[in-house]
Amino acid sequence: MSGTGTAEAAVRAAVDGFRAVHGGEPAGVWAAPGRVNLIGEHTDYNDGFVMPLALPHTTRVAAARRDDGVLNVHSADVAGGTVRLHVGKAAPGGGAGGADGWAAYPAGVVWALREAGLLSGDSGRTAGGADLYVHSDVPTGAGLSSSAALEVSVAVALNDLYDLGLDAERIALLCRRAENAFVGVPSGIMDQMASACCTAGHVLHLDTRDLSRRQVPFDxxxxxxxxxxxxxxxxxxxxxxxxxxxxxxxxxxxxxxxxxxxxxxxxxxxxxxxxxxxxxxxxxxxxxxxxxxxxxxxxxxxxxxxxxxxxxxxxxxxxxxxxxxxxxxxxxxxxxxxxxxxxxxxxxxxxxxxxxxxxxxxxxxxxxxxxxxxxxxxxxxxxxxxxxxxxxxxxxxxxxxxx
Structure with missing residues (x-):
């Protein structure tokens, strides 16, 4: 989102949507952008170099924590209402509690966090449950990383809700694992790193082998x-x-x-x-x-x-x-x-x-x-x-x- 007024409007829309769907108040609103890649295509899964930049288009997530291990995810952009699953039961290959299509991406994120020992999927302090309201203006199917924006926005929300202490690089790695192992797309790391790590006014030079990176001024x-x-x-x-x-x-x-x-x-x-x-x-x-x-x-x-x-x-x-x-x-x-x-x-x-x-x-x-x-x-x-x-x-x- 660009501009203070636009960002404030996005927050209001996300909060209002959360109230309408889930009731109550969200704990916050998080966003992750789509990306375009300036140069370096199909090199990331070959340990090569890429130069993506983040778009002003974002996926926004209004979220509130649940302590019962239940994840309720609602997308304002997809017909079909709210998807409900249990964090402890999310698994690749159809074990996501009914989550498929777009819902497999947030399900994959909670699965990756659970597999990494960061969420338990049980009840209590580390349950990993949440109510999520998702809205996006990243075009889907356009090669602009709408899936990574969804994954990363959910991950940064859960990171804050559960005080996981993850930095941007770790979030990107966990989101790639969600896409590779849970959703089943053998993508490289570029999209998630771009969504998590890019900065305004720069293009990200990323070595996908060791994840060393440099923010290169680009205006x-x-x-x-x-x-x-x-x-x-x-x-x-x-x-x-x-x-x-x-x-x-x-x-x-x-x-x-x-x-x-x-x-x-x-x-x-x-x-x-x-x-x-x-x-x-x-x-x-x-x-x-x-x-x-x-x-x-x-x-x-x-x-x-x-x-x-x-x-x-x-x-x-x-x-x-x-x-x-x-x-x-x-x-x-x-x-x-x-x-x-x-x-x-x-x-x-x-x-x-x-x-x-x-x-x-x-x-x-x-x-x-x-x-x-x-x-x-x-x-x-x-x-x-x-x-x-x-x-x-x-x-x-x-x-x-x-x-």
Whole structure:
């Protein structure tokens, strides 16, 4: 959320929603943002480098503690009312007390906290129960980490309600465990770390192997630029097997090359490494990961040198790699990139897991409206559903809103 007035309105809406659904008063309101990834796609589960930034769009959770081990979760954005489950019975593979779909994410968080010995699931001081009211303006299925925003917002609320003393990194790790082991999506750590750890006015440079990170100043508006997000409205689902197949292919390539992960293949030795891969299907996957890590290094160097405009061609090159080597783009994403660059954008690329979702476009402020119109017109001419466009303003990570 951006602006004091907007944040106050979000708190009031969450409190009013909690009262209407659960009765009584919440103990507080917490928020966690969605994210866009500036560069570094499909590198996080290869121990590589990523550079995400938090969006002003957030998932808000109004919450109150329960001492009976019961979790009542209500989403204002999903039909079907409140989901009720017992913390002590939440388990992967259908043992979540009836929680599936969106409710599997908060159920997975309480399961991960319980498995880590932080909540008991019994009655009393460490029960882990809560009444939760969830409301979000993070677009779902758009490659903007709506699932991570939900996980992290629930985790930070429970962290405060139960005085768990978790720092942002531990929260992110527990939320990834919830998504991997409970929900069943084999994602990397980037999304949860971005939602938990990003700061306003910065992009997060993250080494996903050791989780070392650096907040890199990034304020496009101050330089007369805009970073646009184009949501193609093509829904993607990472649990459908395509994401998992890409990950398995990367792991097979690393094993064939005798390295821990593809992160360990030096960029200057890429051609020799590809020649050693007997399976031709693995070569483009390896090429993307190794060259994408190099693109992250190049973007970092340009930002450090104050050359923000110079990152544009690197973004576009990253899209070509995702389209041609990793094969996770789609016609609508390609149309955004091709149209925006032809209309004068500095650079553009798909962001997120792919197979739909969103693209980012770096533009001069003076050309933002014209380029946005060109994309909308191109979608209309192609018979596609109109895309949604908004500006990505580097924003704050997870936090409590009401105190």
């Amino acid at each position: 496009p508006a101050a330089e007369g630029l805009r970073l646009l997000v184009v949501d193609t409205r093509v829904q993607h689902a990472l649990g459908d097997g395509e994401y998992a197949r890409r990950r398995a292919g990367c792991e097979a390539a690393a094993e064939a090359l005798g390295v821990r992960t593809l992160r360990d293949v030096p960029h200057e030795e890429l051609d020799a490494a590809l020649a050693r891969l007997a399976d031709p299907d693995l070569r483009p996957l390896a090429r993307h990961v190794v060259t994408e890590n190099q693109r992250v290094r190049e973007v970092m160097a340009r930002l450090d040198a104050g050359e923000t405009r110079a990152i544009g061609p690197i973004l576009t090159a990253g899209h070509a790699s995702l389209r041609d080597d990793f094969a996770v783009s789609c016609p609508e994403l390609d149309l955004v990139v091709e149209t925006a660059v032809a209309a004068g954008a500095l650079g553009a690329r798909m962001t997120g897991g792919g197979f739909g979702g969103s693209a980012i476009v770096l533009v001069e402020e003076t050309g933002a409206e014209e380029i946005g119109k060109a994309v909308v017109d191109a979608f209309a001419a192609a018979g596609h559903r109109a895309p949604r466009l908004f500006e990505a303003v580097p924003s704050q990570g997870a936090r409590r809103l009401d105190g």
